[in-house]
Amino acid sequence: DVKVTQSSRYLVKRTGEKVFLECVQDMDHENMFWYRQDPGLGLRLIYFSYDVKMKEKGDIPEGYSVSREKKERFSLILESASTNQTSMYLCASSLIWAGGTDTQYFGPGTRLTVL
Amino acid sequence: ILNVEQSPQSLHVQEGDSTNFTCSFPSSNFYALHWYRWETAKSPEALFVMTLNGDEKKKGRISATLNTKEGYSYLYIKGSQPEDSATYLCAPRAGNQFYFGTGTSLTVIP
Numbered sequence: 683d684v685k686v687t688q689s690s691r692y693l694v695k696r697t698g699e700k701v702f703l704e705c706v707q708d709m710d711h712e713n714m715f716w717y718r719q720d721p722g723l724g725l726r727l728i729y730f731s732y733d734v735k736m737k738e739k740g741d742i743p744e745g746y747s748v749s750r751e752k753k754e755r756f757s758l759i760l761e762s763a764s765t766n767q768t769s770m771y772l773c774a775s776s777l778i779w780a781g782g783t784d785t786q787y788f789g790p791g792t793r794l795t796v797l
Numbered sequence: 798i799l800n801v802e803q804s805p806q807s808l809h810v811q812e813g814d815s816t817n818f819t820c821s822f823p824s825s826n827f828y829a830l831h832w833y834r835w836e837t838a839k840s841p842e843a844l845f846v847m848t849l850n851g852d853e854k855k856k857g858r859i860s861a862t863l864n865t866k867e868g869y870s871y872l873y874i875k876g877s878q879p880e881d882s883a884t885y886l887c888a889p890r891a892g893n894q895f896y897f898g899t900g901t902s903l904t905v906i907p
């Protein structure tokens with residue numbers, strides 16, 4: 683079974699802090715994704731990566747950056763956390779572009795609260 | 798950004814009832830349509846992926862259909878059980894991204 687793990691289930695940070703959210707997958711997937719989920723809104727894509735050291739902006743990249751130094755690990759960085767970044771963050775991975783049929787496998791999510 | 802709409806937003810049904818919900822999406826630049834089930838305190842899990850107009854997929858009591866020309870997909874649950882309680886997300890794949898709807902929250906009352 684594919685396993686996607688995230689470093690924390692719950693995280694509380696202060697405004698202005700630099701925050702790292704880590705995601706690791708164990709199935710040698712090429713693609714990795716970071717989403718945030720807020721009430722009343724669908725999962726919104728922040729960034730994705732289709733290879734080591736490659737990254738693409740999603741729909742809401744402002745205030746975030748990412749790092750993918752190893753194939754299995756994809757990090758989301760909040761350079762200076764703000765209260766409007768309080769959200770549930772989900773990481774996902776998928777095998778490779780296959781005409782759009784690549785299934786995403788999700789981590790358990792990190793609920794981040796910025797005070 | 799792709800506008801994906803799911804309806805209804807939430808649904809309460811009695812155990813044993815059959816139910817269905819809808820996912821609407823723009824039909825241009827479409828590659829595939831994914832359905833996920835997201836149970837509380839768990840990760841979203843893939844149910845189906847469909848690509849062709851007229852596709853139908855089935856897994857146990859759950860089935861889905863796809864109409865790419867008019868841009869919609871239906872998810873059906875036959876004889877709902879309490880363990881079907883979850884949020885059901887649809888996600889068209891267009892270009893190199895998935896675009897998730899807000900989901901339909903299903904509660905099955907024993």
